[in-house]
Amino acid sequence: MPTPEPETIEVTRTRIACDGGAGALGHPRVWLQIDPEVGSVECGYCDRKYVLKEGADHGADH
Known part of the structure; x- marks a missing residue:
């Protein structure tokens, strides 16, 4: 069984936070820089x- 492709999300800032989006089933919030x-x-x-x-x-969101 093939592994599903990871989700792709379009954003408008170069600095974004990711927490997995699954509430308690997600992961610790991390900040990413594009x-x-x-x-x-x-x-x-x-x-x-x-x-x-x-x-x-292209500015960072603080």
Whole structure:
């Protein structure tokens, strides 16, 4: 049985938080930084891929 592809989420900021999105079944919240030249980052816990939307603000969200 093939493993399902990790979820891909489009975002508008280069600094985002991931907690697995499953409430108590998720993982500890981690902050991820997208390099605008790369355009994406993957969570080390759940393998979600965060992709920077075209034309998105490249400033960090504090």
